[in-house]
Amino acid sequence: MNRKKEICSCYHVTKGDIADAVENGAECFKDVKKATKVGKACGKCKKKAKKLTKKLLMKK
Ligand code: FES
Structure with a gap:
């Protein structure tokens, strides 16, 4: 995962x-x-962020 990749350009939230x-x-x-x-x-x-969150939660 590229941690620097920006998911939200409004708030500059990255992966x-x-x-x-x-x-x-x-x-x-x-x-x-x-x-x-x-x-x-x-x-x-939102869609992208939700998908990533789900993926990360599954790995928890
Ligand atoms: S890109 Fe606009 S709220 Fe995240």
């Missing part, structure tokens, strides 16, 4: 930020959203 949120206890996309702000503006990154 690494999402991975960190999951690592730090996020249990669902809502938690990730709270921790990183991902998807809180235009919402176009």
Whole structure:
């Protein structure tokens, strides 16, 4: 995984930020959203961010 890859251009949230949120206890996309702000503006990154969150949670 390229941790530097930006998922959310509104809040500049990267894959690494999402991975960190999951690592730090996020249990669902809502938690990730709270921790990183991902998807809180235009919402176009939501689908990608949700998919990545799901993938990371499965590996937990
Ligand atoms: S790209 Fe994530 S809220 Fe706009």
